[in-house]
Amino acid sequence: MxxxxxxxxxxxxxxxxxxxxxxxxxxxxxxxxxxxxxxxxxxxxxxxxxxxxGSTAPVAPAPVAAAAAFSSRLAEGHTLHAGGRDIRILVRVSRPIIAVLDGVLDTDECFMLRELARTRLARSQVVNPGTGIGVVQDIRTSEGANFGRGETELIARIDARTAAIMGMDEEHGEGLQAMRYGVGAEYVPHFDYFPPGDPGSEPHLRHGGQRVSTLIMYLDDVEAGGETIFPRIDFTYVPRRGQGLYFEYTAPDGSLDSLSLHGGAPVLAGEKWILTKWMRECAFAG
Incomplete structure (x- = not known):
């Protein structure tokens, strides 16, 4: 057989x-x-x-001009200085633009953020492509908690740190979002940017414009599973407490990088806790 x-x-x-x-x-x-x-x-x-x-992954390399349009906002070098912290860059990928960062959060911050989120967890939503309204779907089976920018001293400190890491003003950032994934929970591969052709993207693009970059911060190790995957480049990141996974998908000329398709693999044992910051091309009022 x-x-x-x-x-x-x-x-x-x-x-x-x-x-x-x-x-x-x-x-x-x-x-x-x-x-x-x-x-x-x-x-x-x-x-x-x-x-x-979207369509299938490109089978040939992107033209040089298109590839050159995607130049990282992340500072050069092996160490980022953000909010009084030295954050080490462990891995860089040029296309899509990805960086693995070490020391984004300390152990106490990870604990406090998990406990703060635990008090307001609700089933995570995704944006309906037709209406732009958040809806619960089986493609995302986590629980989430949203925080207003600067709503506590801790959140304000993380808002400032993530803005410094991502090379943008705090006013461009959406509020932090924490998510908990239990055993079996996952997020199928998706884009963080708002697809321009979807009617539901229009109300989001009116307020702050397109998303340009994401920073996922990991609040705990995962016993098994729960990797963050980029299937179109066969790149997998294993969650580690305090680390961050940074990636970009919108170039200054408005080009969107379809290689940034990513997802969260199912958690096989334990829990997965993450904290996410998204940046917009313009100031975002929430």
Whole structure:
């Protein structure tokens, strides 16, 4: 018996994915069906994400001019000086622009942020592409807590630090968002930017413009699973308490980087806690 997994998704399966999503079947159900049919899990996830969020990954390198448009806002060198802290840059990726940062938060801050978030957790939402309104969907199965900019001394300190790291004024930042993922919880691959063609993006783009960068801060180690994945470049980050994962997706000329497709793999054991900061191209009033 042939036990090999299918790593290529055929046109018939792509068509089935589109029809199943249009009929209202949740992505988790599609993934289960495809793995039962011996598809490699990553190939299945990529195909489902492509159907939900855009076209397939480019098969050839981007033109030089387009690639050059994406130049990082992150400072050069091996160490960032932000809010009185020295933050080490452990890894840099040039396209999409990604950096792994060490020492973004200390142990006490991670604990206090988890406890602060725990008092206001609610099921996380995603932006409905048709209306722009936040809705609960199975593509994101975490619980979240939102904080207003500067609402406590701790939050104000993190707001200032993240702005310094990301090379933008605090006024461009959205409020911090904490998320908890329990066993089995995940976030299927998605884009952080607002797709210009979606009607639901318009109200978000009116207030602060497009998102340009993200900083995910990890509030605890994860016992198993919960990696942050960039499937179009086959890059995986394993959560470590106090570290940050920074990435960009909007160039100064407005170009959007589809290689920034990313997601959160299912948590297999323990919990995953993260704190996220998004930056906009213009001042954001909330």
């Amino acid at each position: 042939d036990t090999r997994l299918h790593t290529k998704v055929t046109p018939d399966w792509h068509r089935w994915i589109g029809e199943a999503l249009a009929a209202g079947h949740p992505p988790a159900e599609l993934l289960a069906t495809m793995t039962e049919n011996r598809f490699d899990e990553r190939a299945a996830r990529d195909a489902i994400a492509d159907a939900m969020f």
